[in-house]
Amino acid sequence: MRRWRVGNLSSGVMFIILGIVLLASLLKGLVVTEYIFKFWPVVLIILGLEIIAYVYFSKADNSKVKYDILSIFMIILVGLFSIGAYTIYSLDIMSKLSSSINRQEYSTLIEDQEINIDKDIKKVIVDYPTQYTYASLDVKEGINNKIIVSGKGTVLANSKEESQSIINNSKIKSRKVGDNLYIEFENVERAENLNPGVTWVGHTIFLPGNKNIEIQAHNQNINIDGDAVKNKWVVRNSSDVDINIDVDDSLDIFATVVNSNGLKGSVEWNKNNELQDEESGNSYTKGNVKFKEGLNKIYIIECEDVKVNTLY
Template sequence: GDRGMRTWRVGTFSMGGALVLLGLFLFLSRFFGFDLIQAMTAWWPVLLIVLGIEILLYLFLSRQEKPILKYDFLSIVFVGIIGMVGIAFAVLNTTGLTGKIEEVMVREERSFELPDFTYQVNADIKRVVVRTTGYDMTIESSPENAVSMFGTYRVQTADNTKLIKRPDDYISANQKGDTLYINVKSLPNEVAPFNQEGEMAATILVPNNIKVEVIGSDNTLRLKPRMLTSNWNIESASSIVLDTSESKDLKIAAVGVQEVTGKDGEWKVTEKPATGEGEPSLKSAIFQSGEGKYTINIANAYQVSLNSGQ
């Protein structure tokens, strides 16, 4: 009759204990502001101790009779899993990864201003080469003898510290002979997989009397030639929006583009037949205002659209 009394499923007690402990920790951490991760790392070994004690106690108590040791496997598995999670937390804690994970949990998107960049252009410089990254950029001509860049960037961050403290963090300028090379850099990226790409919305001002070459990277470029008195070459952008509202003397020559849009009838388009099956047909198109003294050459863009400041 009392045989049933002695069958004690080992593990049940630990499972109960584990839940009580876990509950207590979570409860207290709300009130006393324990660091949850530290609490986890602190308490999981207690579980294993409880389970061990339970097994030993059981074996000790049932020494008199033939022990019928039944394990409550579900409970032991549960305790084991919690133990494993605890070990994982402990390992992560020592590698400092938990800080990163915690940081990701409290991230939100924030916008910051880019520190202003200005590079004075002397008389030796005859052309400027701008290499952009995947961000959308506006390139505008200006009467000043300087190349400058300003704008904002958005990133997912856990704190208010700016990723970009000085212009060198996002742009570099090197003068070689008569050419000024401007490289726009990617926003500093925290260790993947903890960060999504940031976004940048920036404007680059270039002197209107200097030849400009822009190398895109399949991004959207907005061009504002304004009072341009030199030639521009633009290549490898996915989409180009041209504001021609202030340009009196401009010719835009697009080669190898798939679409040109804008005010009807202003583009003269010649279509090249598609080269192979499934290949898009590429167009060459020309737009002209005034005598077309200054040219913007566009190559390898997907789409070029005119925006006449409507």
């Protein structure tokens, strides 16, 4: 008497489909995977036809349709595959995966943006966002009545045009509160979860020399040209701050770093002993370095490293 385990044929078909999927994944650019998951219910149809066919033929030749542990396991396996295929198809994972295989990383320029400054503004506050995974902000001296922001980035996209569109979706907003002007960087689309987006971005901001400046760095890297610092500047919560100083700059730098060896560069720092913050329990090292009369001040607060180098 011939016996047939229910699920043999269906499982075989399922493994063939999985093999095709894996093979297609190795061949870049093929869209066959999308059609495979679109027609996943065929596996269930084959399983149903298999059961009906062997029930029918069992009457003719005294064969038996056998339901044992292995058969039940095969049916469960086919069911799990069907649920998984439905999930993949409904979430559009395969089209995203196929698209991500074809993506390239493009180096893309950010369109220049200009912001006019009213005469009654005394302080400019730059809020550099936390959502940039890899980012840096270069600060240079600008003109008195205007802020200019430019930059570039690397974007994971399907085309140069798409990369340009993604990186230029991020705009610079300004809002006036009293005699303060807030400069805020909008979010960018990051490359994550199989989606196209920015992998790195670097901005250059030209700030006026006749205003006080505050930069909220949010653990990003800040690079400052020493001749841009006029009046009083404050930089808060940066990961690293690099300052390039001309020997003729009249600048007084005060830094508070969370690392005992965080005061670096080609200058000789006047260091204070390690200080303890009673509220937070964190320890800090304070340092100071002065150039010429030190008429312009920059205060760097709670950063990891501060590096000051002189230009000759």
